[in-house]
Amino acid sequence: MIGWLAAGRYHREVAKAKILLALYTSPASQAVMAEFLAHGHVERHLRHLRQTLAVRCEVMVAAITEYFPESCRMTQPAGGFVLWVELPRGVDSLKLYRLALSKGVSLAPGPMFSARRRYMNCIRLSFGYASVQNIRDGIRTIAQLIGRAAS
Numbered sequence: 001m002i003g004w005l006a007a008g009r010y011h012r013e014v015a016k017a018k019i020l021l022a023l024y025t026s027p028a029s030q031a032v033m034a035e036f037l038a039h040g041h042v043e044r045h046l047r048h049l050r051q052t053l054a055v056r057c058e059v060m061v062a063a064i065t066e067y068f069p070e071s072c073r074m075t076q077p078a079g080g081f082v083l084w085v086e087l088p089r090g091v092d093s094l095k096l097y098r099l100a101l102s103k104g105v106s107l108a109p110g111p112m113f114s115a116r117r118r119y120m121n122c123i124r125l126s127f128g129y130a131s132v133q134n135i136r137d138g139i140r141t142i143a144q145l146i147g148r149a150a151s
Helices: 008-023 027-038 041-067 093-102 132-149
Strands: 082-086 122-126
Touching: 027 041, 041 082, 041 132, 093 122, 093 132, 122 132
Parallel strands: none
Antiparallel strands: 082 122
């Protein structure tokens, strides 16, 4: 995982914990990974993962096209597991986030990806974990909430 942390006054403690965590990897985990790599399972796994993600991406794009307002724009990723969606101007993605979360649907509001609170009307949607049915249901739920999130 890649990320950042502003530890402030806990900088020294966080740095020490990071070093300790990076020094030790479980021997059992290492043995399992060595076996996985040695027997060619990685390529098979990656092939299956790519196929699964491609299907989920297609389902999400189709659901967004069907349920979201026509003025929305979205990325068309060649890989990965997220879509970036630009909603109509005036839609507050932070409000949409809270509304969606109350319905059991998760999304990442655009300002989360900007130090200057940009992308207020943008969201990032992941299709990496959810089932096809959950993707359809989640997109339908978000679409129903977009109007309530407009200022």
